[in-house]
Amino acid sequence: MVSVKNSIKMTAKKGLLFLLPKIDSTFALESAVLRIDAEPIMLVGDIHGDLQALNFIMGMREEINCKNILFLGDYVDRGLQSTEVLLKLFQLKIEDPEHVFLLRGNHESVEMNFYDGFYKEIGCDKEFLLRVSQTYDKMPVAAVLSGHTFCVHGGIDGTGSIDIINKEECFPYLWNDPSESLGFTPSNRGPAVKEFGANIVDGFLMTNNLKRIVRGHEFYEEGYKWWFDGKLLSIFSCPRYVGQKNDGTFVLFEKGQLKLFVFGIKRSKEKITLKARYEIT
Secondary structure (H helix, E strand, O other): OOOHHHHHHHHHHHHHHHHHHHHHHHHHOOOOEEEEOOOOEEEEOEOOOOHHHHHHHHHHHHHOOOOEEEEOOOOOOOOOOHHHHHHHHHHHHHHOOOOEEEOOOOOOOHHHHHHHOHHHHOOOOHHHHHHHHHHHOOOOOEEEEOOOEEEEOOOOOOOOOHHHOOOOOOHHHHHOEEOOOOOEEEOOOOOOOEEEOHHHHHHHHHHOOOOEEEEOOOOOOOOEEEEHHHOEEEEEOOOOHHHOOOOEEEEEEEOOEEEEEEEEEEOOOOEEEEEEEEEEO
16 A cells, blocks of 8 residues: 555656656756846755755745745755655746746766665656756756856856856866865865865956855855855755754845845744844845
């Protein structure tokens, strides 16, 4: 007898498979680096299969009346509802492609999905995962907001032009992290990953005439972290990540300013609630 939980999962999986051709066509029309001038726009960090967090964020989108929303990647793995999260995000994108934007994260890859939960969640269906990975390959890598704020999942690969970024060779933009050390330094994530310092960020911003970088990719107890005197903001949007006690954060970008919304789970009710708002120029 199929449990209610497994039935819901199977329905979500079938729904996702049905949407893949349409979402492929949608992503194929988008360049590797999106240029988004519409404001205000919400920026959302890692979700990691947390449907409760995603639903809270979408509820806040309605509350603050913000049509435009940009997700920075890592929709699956490590949470229990990766299939449902991916299905909902793809539905949102298909229904409203001019206002909903989805960047690729390092967990939008077969290699990560095999070991970090999504593969097991879909019943170890290799054929299905390989089909989803074809969609991953079509996703945008980065976005520039209003000509001056660079958004990406991971980081940067040097001080060169963003015009060289492409969907086929996007690894550094999905994986690299900021560091207090200058230049490029090794990462404990693996030999192919690099950490970049303040001077790399300065050179990148100067080359591309940009003001700042907003990215995801890293867990923080507060839900966010500022780097390099406000030139880089890292956000994480999955509270109680893998059993941690962290908060989540999303951002409202408007008129050159970033307003941070910090949210978490009340221990008494296990309900996500908004904790604080910060106005940052």
